[in-house]
Amino acid sequence: MSKATYPLKLPNSIKAAAARLAKEDGVSLNQWIAAAVAQKVGVVETAAEFFKRRAEGHAPGGLGQILDKVPNHSPEPGDELPEAWSLDRLK
Numbered sequence: 001m002s003k004a005t006y007p008l009k010l011p012n013s014i015k016a017a018a019a020r021l022a023k024e025d026g027v028s029l030n031q032w033i034a035a036a037v038a039q040k041v042g043v044v045e046t047a048a049e050f051f052k053r054r055a056e057g058h059a060p061g062g063l064g065q066i067l068d069k070v071p072n073h074s075p076e077p078g079d080e081l082p083e084a085w086s087l088d089r090l091k
Helices: 012-025 029-055 062-067
Strands: none
Touching: 012 029
16 A cells, blocks of 8 residues: 655644544554544545435436425524525526
């Protein structure tokens, strides 16, 4: 396995927490960060693949057809759209 060096700048609080967790796991900080990055990459790639499979055979316009069936009620307090929002932003 080839390796690359990447200078990583972390906020002190995150570095301290990562160092503590690495020590608890009995691994170096470098190993712990590499494993954390690998885990995140796996999660993101898995999620992207999941949503890609879910979207297969569906057209983007289908969402509008579903939303057209929703009753026209006023939103609950706090669920209103921002004042600057408009339908033009969707086009």
